Amino acid sequence: VDPRTGEILDADVQMYHNILDLQREWYFSQVGHLDKRAQRFPFPDTLMGRLVQFVVAHEVGHTLGFRHNFKGSSMYPLDSIRSRSWVTKMGHSPSIMDYARFNYVAQPEDNLPLETLTPKVGPYDKFATMWGYAPIAAARTPEAELPKLDEWARLQDSIPWYRFSDDASAGQADPGEQTESVGDADAVRATTLGFKNIARIMKLVEPASTADKTKDFSLLKETYDGVIGQWTLEANHVTKIIGGVDRQEKRVSQSGPVWTPVPRARQKTAMKFLNDEVFTTPAYLTDVSILRKLESDGNIGRVAGAQARVLSSLVSNARLQRMIELEATAGSKASVYSLGEMLTDLRRGLWKEIYAGQAVDAYRRRLQATYLEAMASxxxxxxxxxxxxxxxxxxxxxxxxxxxxxxxxxxxxxxxxxxxxxxxxxxxxxxxxxxxxxxxxxxxxxxxxx
Known part of the structure; x- marks a missing residue:
């Protein structure tokens, strides 16, 4: 890059062979139930070539100077990305620079064309290309371009999928700025649909990864662990809603706040989902036929470890501190999902057996012990x-x-x-x-x- 002008003089994309394994794991664990080509390993070249093409397009975006846009996938309505007409025209994320891999929200009954399951260059990417590269004929200096650039940037007010957030924002307070997410405009519904698909995919894990009878079970383990990892990712998308604050980047001339707290009702719904669907043991992740081919024991740790990562995110110090501050600065206490209320909801969900007089099974005992360790820390x-x-x-x-x-x-x-x-x-x-x-x-x- 020329330091005087910012002009990109040369750029390269370097890829390693393991990108093929990564793409296979993502595609299978997200949409393998929708594509028969993905239900037996290895994938055919027609499918693997398309997956590599998607990755290359993303990396070429970087060579043009585009950064990741983690706002993108939360800017489409959830129902739209289950619509055949919408995804055919708009894709399931407005930007290929997002980490919105494959459309794990899509259900079998949606009958989406297979080619729409994969990310493509979207409307945000075309908008960013215009903003960065379109000639402004009337401008004679870089400074003279600013009014037109500002005018284009303000299209984000009325067209939400032109909005942007970079790597520094991912993992922070806004539940719409996440990586590896699809449909995070409503992460509770998106994850509900995603979990339905994971239950379907679990039935495909063993036949897909044991087709070659001359191999050992290492591919089976890799595939099974990949599905558990996908479950954890989707579950964690919901935690960001709690204590979350929506953000829209603005300049001084624009009215309204940059940061807007997530409504209390939405946070309560997210907490209920975590108690009902994440911290309640997901039985569909346990397949005894698979386990007995991989190990003598260890699945309690595997499932509890996935739940623990979600629990750790939920009770992170940064989130708890933010909830304290949001309550302190709220105009109306009734509008706030307070930390005290969240902790009560969490306790009643994690320890529900003691209120119902039920036995606590081994999976739940491990999760409850993890909770106590988190509180002690x-x-x-x-x-x-x-x-x-x-x-x-x-x-x-x-x-x-x-x-x-x-x-x-x-x-x-x-x-x-x-x-x-x-x-x-x-x-x-x-x-x-x-x-x-x-x-x-x-x-x-x-x-x-x-």
């Missing part, structure tokens, strides 16, 4: 390591837990009382031992000295 946080301090220089300061620690301790005291009452009601030995151990952990983290 915030109530009695370890001193930051040298690596933590170094990373803070690049990713922002380490969030102190002091603002939300009192609420967490109050939750633990409430849970301890409820566990004490539940222990006397259970006749299952493993459950009783687990609940007593949970009380011991709470005592240790609170230093109650009982």
């Amino acid at each position: 915030k109530i009695k946080p370890a001193a930051p390591s040298a690596q933590d301090v170094a990373l803070a220089a690049f990713f922002g300061p380490i969030v102190n837990t002091r603002d939300f620690r009192p609420l967490l301790k109050d939750e633990m005291r409430t849970l301890d009382r409820e566990l004490a009452a539940a222990i006397g009601r259970t006749g299952d030995r493993a459950t009783r031992a687990h609940l007593q151990d949970a009380r011991d952990q709470i005592e240790a983290m609170l230093d109650t000295g009982k």
